[in-house]
Amino acid sequence: MDGRDLVRSMKSVSALGTGHGLRTVRAAWRRKRVDALGLAPRGAERARVPGHVQDVEPGPGGGLIRFARSELRIMVAVNGMVFWGWDGAGPEPSYALAGACPEPDPRALLEPDKDGGWRVVAERVTLVVSRHGAVEVQTPGGVTLRREHPPRWWEPVGGGVARWMQRSEVAADARFFGLGGRASGPRLRAGTYRLWNTDPGRPFGPGDDPLYITMPVQVVVADAATHLIFYDTSWDGSVKLSEGEEGAGSGHDLVGTSELRMDGGPLRCWVMVGTPARVLLSWASLTGAPALPPAWALGHHHARWGFGGEQEVRRIVAGYLERGLPLDAVHLDIDHYDGQRVFTVDHARFPKLSGLAEELRREGIHLVSIVDPAVAVEPGNAVYDSGSAEDVFVRDVPGQVVRGLVWPGESVFPDFTRARVRAWWGRQYEERLALGFSGFWHDMNEPTSFVAFGESTLPRSARHDLEERGGDHREAHNVYALGMARAAYEGLRELCPEQRPFLFSRSGWAGMQRYGGAWSGDVATGWPGLRASLSLVMGLGLCGVPYSGPDVGGFDGDPSPELYLRWFQLGAYLPLFRTHASIRAGRREPWEFGPEALAHAREALVERRRLLPYFVTLAHLARRTGAPYVRPLWWGAPEDRALRDCEDAFLLGDALLVAPVLDPGVDRRVVQLPRGRWYDTATEKAYEGPGRVLVDAPLARVPVLARAGAVLPVRGKDGDMELEVWAPARGRTGSGLVVSDGGAGWDEPEIERYVTRWQGPRVVVEREREDGPAEPSHRVRVRGLPEGLPQT
DSSP states (O other): OOHHHHHHHHHHHHHHOHHHHHHHHHHHHHHHHHHHHHSOOOOOEEEEOOOSEEEEEEETTEEEEEESSOEEEEEEBTTSOEEEEETTOOSOSOSSOOSSOOOBOTTOEEEEOGGGOEEEEOSSOEEEEOTTSOEEEEOTTSOEEEEEOOOEEEEETTSOOOEEEEEEEEETTOEEEEEESOTTOSEEOSEEEEOSOOOOSSOBOTTOOSOSBEEEEEEEEOSSOEEEEEEOOOSOEEEEEEOOOTTOSSSOSEEEEEEEEESSSOOEEEEEEESHHHHHHHHHHHHOOOOOOOGGGGSEEEEETTOOSHHHHHHHHHHHHHTTOOOOEEEEOGGGSSTTOTTOOOTTTOTTHHHHHHHHHHTTOEEEEEEOSOEEOOTTOHHHHHHHHTTOBOBOTTSOBOOEEETTEEEEOBOTTSHHHHHHHHHTHHHHHHTTEEEEEEOSTTTOOOOSSSOSSSOTTOEEOTTTTOEEHHHHGGGHHHHHHHHHHHHHHHHSTTSOOOEEESOBOTTGGGTOEEEOOSBOSSHHHHHHHHHHHHHHHHTTOOOEEOEETOSSSOOOHHHHHHHHHHHTTSSSEEEOOOTTSOOOOGGGGOHHHHHHHHHHHHHHHHTHHHHHHHHHHHHHHOOOSEEOGGGGOTTOHHHHTOOSOEEETTTEEEOOOOSTTOSEEEEEEEEEEEEETTTOOEEEEEEEEEEEOOTTOOOEEEETTOEEEEEOTTSSEEEEEEOOOTTOOEEEEEEOOOSSSOOOOOEEEEEEEEETTEEEEEEEOTTSOBOOSSEEEEESOOTTOOOO
16 A cells, blocks of 8 residues: 555545445455456567558548558548548547547548658648658648657457557657646646546645546647647556757757557547647537536636535525625535435435525526435435436446445446436436526546545446447546536436536546536645646646636635635636635635635626626637637747746636736736737736736736737626727737627527727727628727727
């Protein structure tokens, strides 16, 4: 038992009580015995590489290249995406893809290259395959972005699953991002990152890896172009990264490396090349458009593990209302369940839960329920009885239902890789809807099962349906939460078809954005945890999950008023803005931190409410384009190396640059500006980028700068939408998009495009229409003007 196992064991004993804690030891030994019986030892292995090219078979968008000991299938799609798969692997079946595989590009042809190799030339990318099986991804101008060395397999001599390794090289100037939710990001330094969704068993900080959401998705930013590469296999693995030397030359030399090792699954991948916006658009078209949250979910949420009961919820809501603090949702954790059993209610603590939900709804506040996948083994429990009757729970190799240990005690787990099980699970949400819940928060779905030592999840030998293909937990583990989210989303669509479902998850995989968002999980309270919160949101956004956020204030402990306030101010500019804490942590209500912190938190809440129309617009644009709300500073200028290395600020859409305070005692901070003019939104002072500027960051606010020419939809003092326009630089124009949607239905609102320009001494704002420019549909307020000039 190593140090982490000991910590997990102690946590389990503390959280579950001594009786349950001792059961974690038995659970660990049971899991070990199940795997000893269900998994054959690997034994002797033989290594294999592709060998030399033997022949080719041209096909749509590429073709099949046969080597002495393997074959490589290549296809360039009509939208410029590239697929290749070794050993006959095709794009499907895949949990990541949304719908059918993209059509091949008929103009992309497989043709001979020098030295016995082959190439496919397409509009946006060129693919070069050497006679030994190396694959190069090049720009149309011939600059190599990525070189994949010939892969290597290790196959059990007696048969079984082959593990494999793929080593790649990238440009010397390239920087790595992605790989899911990583606390040490958003830029991924040299090191090894594991690809196995993991509950760390304690609050985490920047040094902890892996965490709850891992994805084999790399976004690589270099001078020549940005590219995204996705290795479509859900098995356990690791990525070892090494960056090029600082200040490397033109970027044409390949010295940064990525070494991917997987325990099994197909060796297949997708590559997308272009600008960051084009790459994320392609990724969304492949893996699915992000789910659109209802408008209320873009407001402020308050949660706690340990509310205690209805009266405590009422007391906290009254505290918000009496102090004039906007509140849009309250989340109930496992303590509102009866014995912590999913889809139940503790009627002693919440005797009239549906009445409470109705009370809150009248105040414009929505109730959100936690949902865990583990089902208590208890005859008479409706969920357990129903699931047993329909045979929905994961079984082991001999055919026995796999049992684990979670909050309600002895538990079983639905197999979300089976269609009829997902349909059964989706129907369970009817009980939640009847109680008045408006949204759902998925937890413990890595999945987690408490053990005193070893992995805190299901046995690797546990059997899964995998859409009738059959397999075990080694392949199903990373997509387990994705299947749970799909089951809930599709069930809610059936149960409440007129409403957009709202759900977010602690765990997931590539494509999870189709069903909802994510949150950080149990981030540690402290300044490092605050910094990790921003890293997670930015990293997930670049992996296609635009809606996410942390536990504001941290999950454990007692933040100082300064730390709480700085976390609160950051959260006000993130998609999911939620305060939350453990049952053993201090309070997280703004008034618990003194009058000064309360006053400044109120300002942050009021500003979030003012910016809600902008967040709504960003949500709709994310759904249509895949662009995250929170973007790295290099989003519009990936060629700017200084921006690539900036990790303490971000773009909120195209219009705003947010520079949160991530260290104690700071009242001024340096901000790295992209090219162009930027206005401090508090003082309206103008700064010129690119470059570094020193700006004020008093305790009352964090620096927020607006791009010159930007058009932001905001909520005016009368509650109606207005357009906040920031004056463009002289001789330049600006623009902005506006989407009006205040509801939760499925209507597709119109996208309005506005342009701004100087006309003599005035800034003119016009709405672009097919029949010509028109007057704006909303009231306009121009900011950033020199004194004495008219507003419009």
